[in-house]
Amino acid sequence: MNNMKKKILQLATALFLGLGMMTNMAMAQQTIVKVNTNIFPAPEKGYKKMVIEVPYSNNDQNKKIEFAIGKMMEVDGCNSYGLQGTLEKKDLQGWGYEYYVFKTKGEIISTQMACPDMPKRNLFVSNQGTTLNYNGRMPVVIYVPEEYDVQFKIYTADNDVYIASEAQDKK
Template sequence: MSIAPIGIAAASLLALSAPAFAQSAATDLKAFPAAEAGMVRHVITLPAKQNEEDLRVEILPGKMLEVDCNRVMIAAKAETKTVDGWGYDYLTIGKVSPPATTLMACPDNAKTERFVTANIGAESLRRYNSKLPLVIYAPEDLVVKYRIWRADSELSEATSE
């Protein structure tokens, strides 16, 4: 008896079980901690796409605010953590600053309601992965939205100077 067929059979078994494991992790959130008091767990489950390595997910936490013509900004502290024993990453959005605005004199005092995003820096851009959910813990007063970014297939070359 040769070892090669056993190795091939083992590799085939792993290949068959890996997608099933990844799919169960995407639908089973038991590995992730429950939300702490004052926090909400937001989950983004992404559909499978071709060339997922060319995609990124931008996390946009924010609030609906009544604003005038001034630019409104919110800052928040975000941190990536890992579930012990599982290796799954999740994002925790912590301290959120009160809204700050520019001080332009608006021609009219009209105010409109608008979604104002909180700047969480580099933590906002995540890898696209349809096999695992994106889990975000955020304060109760924040809404978490997201958008998908796609890489352009056309490459440009830098000039040498």
């Protein structure tokens, strides 16, 4: 039982240290006032306005955002799935800002492998992701059908630059 208490104490200590570090990292991000999203059009009937707000940093030029639109679904255990639809980039007239509108009929595509022994799983079935330049000064506004959500990732590049080598064909 002593060993169990020691492991619980180590886990709790790691958790508190991790939360403290996350708080410090969050405070290190500079907060700036972004554009009020009320200047964007109201969503059409059956749609909702989703907003991605990312923190401003001095390294915005080294970052990219990838977002995908989809919903959680119960699927089989081995096939790959994708949501069909179109993402249209639109201009917010008079403001110089852009926003996106996703339209879909809800059609799902998938590979067709047989996997009878694999358990079902919950998966975020989405369209192909869209990658944008990171801009901590501007929100990304996306209109999606009400039953769908938007997930996003932030990619960061380091400052290392690599040079490809020239292939030398043997004669």
